Amino acid sequence: xxxxxxxxxxxxxxxxxxxxxxxxxxxxxxxxxxxxxxxxxxxxxxxxxxxxxxxxxxxxxxxxxxxxxxxxxxxxxxxxxxxxxxxxxxxxxxxxxxxxxxxxxxxxxx
Amino acid sequence: xxxxxxxxxxxxxxxxxxxxxxxxxxxxxxxxxxxxxxxxxxxxxxxxxxxxxxxxxxxxxxxxxxxxxxxxxxxxxxxxxxxxxxxxxxxxxxxxxxxxxxxxxxxxxxxxxxxxxxxxxxxxxxxxxxxxxxxxxxxxxxxxxxxxxxxxxxxxxxxxxxxxxxxxxxxxxxxxxxxxxxxxxxxxxxxxxxxxxxxxxxxxxxxxxxxxxxxxxxxxxxxxxxxxxxxxxxxxxxxxxxxxxxxxxxxxxxxxxxxxxxxxxxxxxxxxxxxxxxxxxxxxxxxxxxxxxxxxxxxxxxxxxxxxxxxxxxxxxxxxxxxxxxxxxxxxxxxxxxxxxxxxxxxxxxxxxxxxxxxxxxxxxxxxxxxxxxxxxxxxxxxxxxxxxxxxxxxxxxxxxxxxxxxxxxxxxxxxxxxxxxxxxxxxxxxxxxxxxxxxxxxxxxxxxxxxxxxxxxxxxxxxxxxxxxxxxxxxxxxxxxxxxxxxxxxxxxxxxxxxxxxxxxxxxxxxxxxxxxxxxxxxxxxxxxxxxxxxxxxxxxxxxxxxxxxxxxxxxxxxxxxxxxxxxxxx
Numbered sequence: 001x002x003x004x005x006x007x008x009x010x011x012x013x014x015x016x017x018x019x020x021x022x023x024x025x026x027x028x029x030x031x032x033x034x035x036x037x038x039x040x041x042x043x044x045x046x047x048x049x050x051x052x053x054x055x056x057x058x059x060x061x062x063x064x065x066x067x068x069x070x071x072x073x074x075x076x077x078x079x080x081x082x083x084x085x086x087x088x089x090x091x092x093x094x095x096x097x098x099x100x101x102x103x104x105x106x107x108x109x110x
Numbered sequence: 111x112x113x114x115x116x117x118x119x120x121x122x123x124x125x126x127x128x129x130x131x132x133x134x135x136x137x138x139x140x141x142x143x144x145x146x147x148x149x150x151x152x153x154x155x156x157x158x159x160x161x162x163x164x165x166x167x168x169x170x171x172x173x174x175x176x177x178x179x180x181x182x183x184x185x186x187x188x189x190x191x192x193x194x195x196x197x198x199x200x201x202x203x204x205x206x207x208x209x210x211x212x213x214x215x216x217x218x219x220x221x222x223x224x225x226x227x228x229x230x231x232x233x234x235x236x237x238x239x240x241x242x243x244x245x246x247x248x249x250x251x252x253x254x255x256x257x258x259x260x261x262x263x264x265x266x267x268x269x270x271x272x273x274x275x276x277x278x279x280x281x282x283x284x285x286x287x288x289x290x291x292x293x294x295x296x297x298x299x300x301x302x303x304x305x306x307x308x309x310x311x312x313x314x315x316x317x318x319x320x321x322x323x324x325x326x327x328x329x330x331x332x333x334x335x336x337x338x339x340x341x342x343x344x345x346x347x348x349x350x351x352x353x354x355x356x357x358x359x360x361x362x363x364x365x366x367x368x369x370x371x372x373x374x375x376x377x378x379x380x381x382x383x384x385x386x387x388x389x390x391x392x393x394x395x396x397x398x399x400x401x402x403x404x405x406x407x408x409x410x411x412x413x414x415x416x417x418x419x420x421x422x423x424x425x426x427x428x429x430x431x432x433x434x435x436x437x438x439x440x441x442x443x444x445x446x447x448x449x450x451x452x453x454x455x456x457x458x459x460x461x462x463x464x465x466x467x468x469x470x471x472x473x474x475x476x477x478x479x480x481x482x483x484x485x486x487x488x489x490x491x492x493x494x495x496x497x498x499x500x501x502x503x504x505x506x507x508x509x510x511x512x513x514x515x516x517x518x519x520x521x522x523x524x525x526x527x528x529x530x531x532x533x534x535x536x537x538x539x540x541x542x543x544x545x546x547x548x549x550x551x552x553x554x555x556x557x558x559x560x561x562x563x564x565x566x567x568x569x570x571x572x573x574x575x576x577x578x579x580x581x582x583x584x585x586x587x588x589x590x591x592x593x594x595x596x597x598x599x600x601x602x603x604x605x606x607x608x609x610x611x612x613x614x615x616x617x618x619x620x621x622x623x624x625x626x627x628x629x630x631x632x633x634x635x636x637x638x639x640x641x642x643x644x645x646x647x648x649x650x651x652x653x654x655x656x657x658x659x660x661x662x663x664x665x666x667x668x669x670x671x672x673x674x675x676x677x678x679x680x681x682x
Contacts, residue, residue: 053260
């Protein structure tokens with residue numbers, strides 16, 4: 001009986017000690033993960049700032065004209081129209097919007 | 111004998127152990143009970159560390175969630191002179207990374223101080239190079255720095271934050287209370303080596319980041335406005351330029367551009383003059399653009415109809431011992447022609463027909479002489495004196511846009527009221543405020559201030575203002591495929607040397623909206639002191655056209671003259 005009681009007390013003590021040690025171990029682990037999270041958040045922010053700078057309209061326009069030779073459409077070259085057919089053949093596409101680039105229409109007509 | 115001596119030894123050992131045990135007990139009682147409070151404080155001081163955390167400043171987005179301003183942790187470098195072996199060597203190693211002269215750094219590192227800043231808020235890459243260097247006595251801490259990734263785009267609206275992360279101008283200043291991150295003290299447990307183990311309470315959260323703002327501004331519309339305005343200012347060698355693009359239905363600002371621009375990432379030694387948002391801080395005499403407002407009053411009060419005849423006095427009209435001139439001599443003309451040709455004499459006569467008080471009341475109703483209430487700092491109310499302070503010529507002068515000081519924002523808000531059918535809207539630039547978790551905290555909704563004119567009057571006036579573009583002084587504002595309504599303005603500035611109106615210092619402007627039938631954009635372009643031909647119809651109207659054409663296309667607004675243009679496209 002005494003031996004059982006001794007074993008039980010010893011187990012409880014060991015359990016308590018193991019629990020304390022484990023808490024400290026997990027604490028260190030949490031801190032490591034937190035530090036890692038901070039680093040990843042910094043990296044995310046850095047990338048976001050870079051992305052935002054790279055997608056600035058001014059830069060895109062400069063690249064489009066300088067590198068790709070693109071230019072602003074001439075006066076009246078792009079026309080946006082709304083169309084509402086009286087008897088829609090395709091009810092799903094009954095109403096919509098099309099953009100006509102003047103030069104492209106001309107080329108197709110040829 | 112032997113057993114007696116053994117027993118004695120046992121008693122001796124027992125007494126010794128008991129004595130020692132009693133001493134331990136006494137010491138324990140002393141430590142745990144008698145000195146408990148004092149020692150607990152000492153232990154806590156060694157095991158715990160109070161850290162003040164500050165949440166990052168909130169991000170600012172455009173209406174399509176594109177980042178316009180955000181915070182990022184960047185390295186700041188400090189030195190501990192006492193721990194440095196050789197300050198000269200350390201300075202030479204640090205100099206190429208920090209881009210600071212080695213002599214300057216050495217001077218700092220030789221100071222008899224425990225702590226000295228060497229450089230603050232550097233680029234992340236500089237921090238990584240410093241870490242690789244691994245110098246004793248030189249440390250790196252991370253601090254939040256404000257970044258404006260689009261550079262000068264929208265700088266006059268965004269403003270900027272200072273070194274201490276406090277908003278100093280623009281939206282950054284106006285919404286400081288929302289943008290600023292939360293400050294919170296956290297208690298950390300430290301081990302024997304001083305490393306943090308974990309917060310005292312496991313549920314402890316870090317300091318909350320500041321709220322994020324979503325603006326009504328569209329970065330693409332803003333870019334188009336800035337590009338075209340800059341080009342116009344450069345082309346005309348003007349002193350400055352201002353442009354506002356507004357949704358007349360809501361009062362939401364889609365773009366607000368001021369030229370010359372500045373980069374909020376490098377405010378440095380720039381004079382405040384460079385970052386002042388002239389669109390709402392500077393007043394000017396609007397000149398003929400004011401005739402649109404006077405015309406609205408005359409139509410609403412039924413003092414005039416489009417067909418009412420006005421005599422143009424052949425270009426010269428004497429009033430209060432002064433002569434009012436028209437740039438085009440005219441005899442009899444209709445009210446509609448008076449607007450199209452921008453007749454000063456006609457406008458003066460319309461003002462006189464309305465009378466002082468009605469002119470004054472309508473100007474007040476349209477928002478002149480009062481702040482619009484836009485959510486940006488530094489707005490001025492302009493200058494509108496009461497009729498009791500007017501001189502003999504004031505009624506005529508005010509009717510043609512002189513003797514009254516307005517801001518470009520007031521003018522575009524007024525024209526928006528005509529565009530939307532007669533309701534004055536409150537302009538605004540921030541549409542949403544969200545907390546760090548993305549939850550909606552506050553929302554700015556379109557706010558109608560009051561109805562000024564009836565929808566019928568607004569429709570009639572729109573037709574007259576269309577005439578300005580199709581047959582009048584605003585021909586260069588015409589946008590292919592769209593009906594445009596607007597008014598040109600050319601105001602003389604007072605020459606500070608003579609105190610009189612100058613014939614060379616002008617303000618050219620164009621105020622209008624499109625499509626005329628169902629306006630999506632109301633715009634004002636103001637070019638200050640252009641060289642050469644400074645007429646509003648020459649320097650400002652083309653900017654209106656170029657911006658209007660690109661923005662309407664970008665917004666996917668359907669043409670309101672479709673057949674004509676579509677056919678023209680197919681035929682060419």
